[in-house]
Amino acid sequence: MPTIKKTCPIKRLITSSAWITASTQITLTTLKMELSTFAALLLATVAVITLFRHLTRPKLNLPPGPKPWPIIGNLNLLAGPLPHRNMHALVQKYGPIMQLKFGSYPVVVGSSVEMAEAVLKTNDVKLADRPKIAAGKYTTYNYSNITWSQYGPYWRQARKICLMEIFSPKRLDQFETVRVQELHALLRKLFVSAGKPINARDNFSDLSLSVISRLVLGKNYTVKDGNQKEYMSPKEFKEMIDELFLLNGVLDIGDSIPWLAFLDLQGYIKRMKAVGQLFDGFLEHTLNEHQQRRKGVKNYVPQDMMDILLQLSDDPNLEVQLDRTAVKAFTMDLIAGGTESSAVTTEWAMAELLKKPEYFKRANEELDRVIGRDRWVEEKDIVNLPFINAICKETMRLHPVSPFLVPRLAREDIQLGGYDIPKGTRVMVNVWTIGRDASIWEKPHEFCPERFIGKSIDVKGHNFELLPFGAGRRMCVGYSLGLKVIQASVANLLHGFKWKLPGDMTTEELNMQEIFGLSTPKQIPLVAELEPRLPAHMYSM
Ligand code: HEM
Numbered sequence: 375m376p377t378i379k380k381t382c383p384i385k386r387l388i389t390s391s392a393w394i395t396a397s398t399q400i401t402l403t404t405l406k407m408e409l410s411t412f413a414a415l416l417l418a419t420v421a422v423i424t425l426f427r428h429l430t431r432p433k434l435n436l437p438p439g440p441k442p443w444p445i446i447g448n449l450n451l452l453a454g455p456l457p458h459r460n461m462h463a464l465v466q467k468y469g470p471i472m473q474l475k476f477g478s479y480p481v482v483v484g485s486s487v488e489m490a491e492a493v494l495k496t497n498d499v500k501l502a503d504r505p506k507i508a509a510g511k512y513t514t515y516n517y518s519n520i521t522w523s524q525y526g527p528y529w530r531q532a533r534k535i536c537l538m539e540i541f542s543p544k545r546l547d548q549f550e551t552v553r554v555q556e557l558h559a560l561l562r563k564l565f566v567s568a569g570k571p572i573n574a575r576d577n578f579s580d581l582s583l584s585v586i587s588r589l590v591l592g593k594n595y596t597v598k599d600g601n602q603k604e605y606m607s608p609k610e611f612k613e614m615i616d617e618l619f620l621l622n623g624v625l626d627i628g629d630s631i632p633w634l635a636f637l638d639l640q641g642y643i644k645r646m647k648a649v650g651q652l653f654d655g656f657l658e659h660t661l662n663e664h665q666q667r668r669k670g671v672k673n674y675v676p677q678d679m680m681d682i683l684l685q686l687s688d689d690p691n692l693e694v695q696l697d698r699t700a701v702k703a704f705t706m707d708l709i710a711g712g713t714e715s716s717a718v719t720t721e722w723a724m725a726e727l728l729k730k731p732e733y734f735k736r737a738n739e740e741l742d743r744v745i746g747r748d749r750w751v752e753e754k755d756i757v758n759l760p761f762i763n764a765i766c767k768e769t770m771r772l773h774p775v776s777p778f779l780v781p782r783l784a785r786e787d788i789q790l791g792g793y794d795i796p797k798g799t800r801v802m803v804n805v806w807t808i809g810r811d812a813s814i815w816e817k818p819h820e821f822c823p824e825r826f827i828g829k830s831i832d833v834k835g836h837n838f839e840l841l842p843f844g845a846g847r848r849m850c851v852g853y854s855l856g857l858k859v860i861q862a863s864v865a866n867l868l869h870g871f872k873w874k875l876p877g878d879m880t881t882e883e884l885n886m887q888e889i890f891g892l893s894t895p896k897q898i899p900l901v902a903e904l905e906p907r908l909p910a911h912m913y914s915m
Pocket residue numbers: 520521522533707708709711712713715716719775776779780781842843844845847848849850851852853855856857860
């Protein structure tokens with residue numbers, strides 16, 4: 375008879391739980407095996423799909439270009455003080471569309487009229503982003519300004535504000551008095567220094583900064599204000615702008631090799647943060663002053679561009695609300711964009727004329743005929759001064775302030791000149807090379823203003839052979855102001871004075887080298903001696 379083994383319930387429980395444990399272990403082991411088989415299968419499938427995709431993907435037809443090195447890409451080819459000249463040499467080898475690598479980033483460079491049109495017109499909207507670089511992050515409120523903000527409603531609204539409110543013809547007319555007053559102040563100062571060598575660069579920079587400081591902030595921060603305690607001295611103000619400019623033009627290693635960014639090998643990030651903070655303190659101070667001025671005033675009429683921005687920040691109907699940071703960022707853009715560029719261009723114009731003094735005669739003949747010697751040139755006269763106009767255009771052809779414009783970023787995959795340009799590629803237009811293209815310009819390296827006489831080429835973004843302000847959606851927002859300041863300055867500097875090189879300096883000795891940076895100025899500041907051309911009473915305006 376079978377006997378039923380009687381076991382104690384506790385023992386039974388232990389035995390059964392042990393079984394459960396054992397069986398669970400078996401199940402887990404099986405599961406683990408199944409999982410690893412599954413993982414292996416999954417990996418294999420992914421590998422096969424990737425390989426298949428790789429093999430079957432149509433091979434990208436990328437533009438030609440030099441073979442990049444690991445890590446640095448082609449940065450070695452652009453090393454040196456004049457990268458735009460290195461780039462020009464590369465274009466001669468690889469052609470009007472080429473691809474380089476800045477560290478790990480692909481950069482496509484268009485260097486012909488056709489490529490400029492393909493980038494700035496045909497593919498304008500698809501290339502309307504800007505790459506995110508350190509200067510935009512640390513000096514302009516995390517890309518909140520116009521120049522570095524991404525394509526989208528915020529940037530679109532900023533442009534609309536510029537077009538409709540800040541640089542509208544009506545507003546530019548309203549601010550003409552400021553421009554005239556500051557230009558006349560410079561002409562008076564030059565009259566006093568007649569016969570002595572003057573530093574043209576310093577004088578033109580002071581003019582630009584005074585004009586922009588008054589137009590944007592309503593006050594000339596470049597001169598001492600006797601009545602008030604200053605937030606910063608004119609010297610500090612100028613140094614702050616210079617530093618902002620310099621840092622917006624540098625090639626920070628981290629912008630090309632992002633994993634090196636945290637090391638800040640060149641020390642630029644530290645300086646960017648410092649100048650960003652300094653500027654912020656200054657803008658906070660000016661904003662408070664402006665708000666104080668508007669407080670309680672019914673139907674307040676804006677006196678300057680910051681006032682206009684503040685008024686708009688109260689507008690509930692704006693598509694994107696303008697907050698305090700946006701007002702500060704846009705203000706900064708207007709100051710930075712408007713300052714160096716016109717001074718640098720005016721200096722180049724005078725240097726080119728001093729190199730070829732025969733053009734002074736022709737310019738003066740035009741000024742005497744159209745204006746006469748009993749008045750100064752006004753902005754409205756410029757249309758009647760084709761040779762002065764031609765001098766300005768020729769200067770901008772040979773000395774574009776931004777040799778590659780400001781880089782754009784592909785928002786989607788596109789084609790340029792039959793080549794594939796994948797989304798995320800940085801795209802630059804090489805206006806420096808286009809300005810020297812022998813297939814467009816006769817004697818391209820010579821300064822010959824007369825090449826523009828009788829031609830309808832302008833600088834407003836319609837003629838892709840001459841693009842000192844860019845073209846398309848991202849074209850310079852302040853070009854109309856910049857152009858007015860350059861033309862009026864060049865015209866009156868020629869009208870008011872005879873120019874010569876200092877002492878016995880010959881035209882051959884005049885150095886015409888440039889420095890690459892945000893504004894590509896003359897390497898050695900221009901020094902000249904001036905003699906008045908007009909009756910003495912004309913200088914006491
Ligand atoms: C001689 C005078 C000037 C020159 C040569 C100049 C040149 C340029 C260039 C080449 C660009 C880039 C265009 C592109 O990427 O296609 C630009 C953009 C810009 N400029 Fe100017 N500029 C001048 C004056 C001004 C003035 C007076 C202001 C404002 C007060 C200004 C504000 C700006 C701004 C905000 C942008 C960025 C536009 C955007 O990204 O949407 N510029 N400028």
